[in-house]
Amino acid sequence: MKHLLSAQDLTRDQAIQILDIAEEMAATQAREVKKLPTLRGQTVVNLFFEDSTRTRISFETAAKRLSADVINFSPKGSSVSKGESLKDTVLTLGAMHTDAIVVRHYASGAPYNIAHAGWTDACVINAGDGTHQHPTQSLLDAMTMRRHLMGPTPVGQDLNGLSIMIVGDVLHSRVARSGVDLFTTLGAKVTLVAPATLLPIGVDTWPCGVYYDLDQALREAPPDALMMLRVQKERMSAAGGGFFPSPQEYTRDYGLDEARLAALQRHAIVLHPGPMNRGLEITSGAADGARSVIVEQVANGVAVRMAVLYLTMTGAKGKVAA
Ligand code: ASP
Numbered sequence: 001m002k003h004l005l006s007a008q009d010l011t012r013d014q015a016i017q018i019l020d021i022a023e024e025m026a027a028t029q030a031r032e033v034k035k036l037p038t039l040r041g042q043t044v045v046n047l048f049f050e051d052s053t054r055t056r057i058s059f060e061t062a063a064k065r066l067s068a069d070v071i072n073f074s075p076k077g078s079s080v081s082k083g084e085s086l087k088d089t090v091l092t093l094g095a096m097h098t099d100a101i102v103v104r105h106y107a108s109g110a111p112y113n114i115a116h117a118g119w120t121d122a123c124v125i126n127a128g129d130g131t132h133q134h135p136t137q138s139l140l141d142a143m144t145m146r147r148h149l150m151g152p153t154p155v156g157q158d159l160n161g162l163s164i165m166i167v168g169d170v171l172h173s174r175v176a177r178s179g180v181d182l183f184t185t186l187g188a189k190v191t192l193v194a195p196a197t198l199l200p201i202g203v204d205t206w207p208c209g210v211y212y213d214l215d216q217a218l219r220e221a222p223p224d225a226l227m228m229l230r231v232q233k234e235r236m237s238a239a240g241g242g243f244f245p246s247p248q249e250y251t252r253d254y255g256l257d258e259a260r261l262a263a264l265q266r267h268a269i270v271l272h273p274g275p276m277n278r279g280l281e282i283t284s285g286a287a288d289g290a291r292s293v294i295v296e297q298v299a300n301g302v303a304v305r306m307a308v309l310y311l312t313m314t315g316a317k318g319k320v321a322a
Pocket of ligand 1: 128134174175229230232273274275
């Protein structure tokens with residue numbers, strides 16, 4: 001695997017391989033000395049054209065734990081603010097012998113251009129492009145679900161038989177798109193719940209069920225894993241707003257509150273990719289409650305990104321060298 005651009009590109013076996021290697025990586029992170037020598041002498045550039053807390057820090061941590069050198073690039077303060085193109089930025093990184101580019105970009109498809117336009121030989125990993133894909137997010141979500149819901153020894157397993165519900169701003173969510181792709185590849189049944197204004201055109205062709213009423217969905221398709229999405233206010237205001245009547249109405253119809261939490265199956269877990277709008281799509285009680293695995297998602301993100309950097313940058317097929 002040279003690049004990771006989309007969850008859609010992963011076969012079931014490849015996805016399981018990444019999750020299994022992430023488990024090995026996670027085990028190394030419980031040690032006193034967390035660093036492995038695997039990528040010593042290699043350089044990873046974090047090329048982030050959009051804001052990020054978890055994903056950027058997590059890729060940086062993952063690369064450093066594998067002993068790579070890490071350069072963090074943000075357009076503010078670089079020649080991008082003088083109008084330099086993506087192509088010239090990538091050619092510049094290539095001239096400095098970058099081995100991997102982790103890219104987040106506001107334009108859907110930018111990582112494909114970087115990987116396939118002949119601008120660089122580096123491995124390209126998509127860290128979120130527009131409203132399109134965020135493959136490492138869906139892998140860390142799958143790792144978290146597998147650990148909680150697929151028995152005590154998740155290694156080698158897929159998500160067969162799980163019911164996964166994704167609620168909220170699907171329209172703007174690369175997390176939802178990657179999740180639908182990966183979770184269905186891994187054998188889960190996915191249900192989306194959103195107001196019609198926050199569902200993309202063509203959602204009826206996606207391999208998942210769709211509900212407009214959250215309470216009905218929770219009754220009729222009770223989830224093992226309930227993923228709440230962030231209301232992406234920045235993309236909504238860029239589009240002129242008007243996606244729902246008021247925040248209060250959104251919270252009443254689509255928010256996860258204590259009553260909906262209490263209606264979940266006993267074993268069900270609650271996920272959120274972050275950053276959360278507490279009080280809008282999720283109450284603090286739900287975000288911090290016993291069913292919440294939101295902090296674990298962040299921890300698993302480091303292990304998954306170590307696995308992805310390892311597999312792409314070493315071209316490895318097998319086990320991680322200790
Ligand atoms: N952090 C995730 C992303 O970058 C989810 C979000 O921003 O709502 O897509």
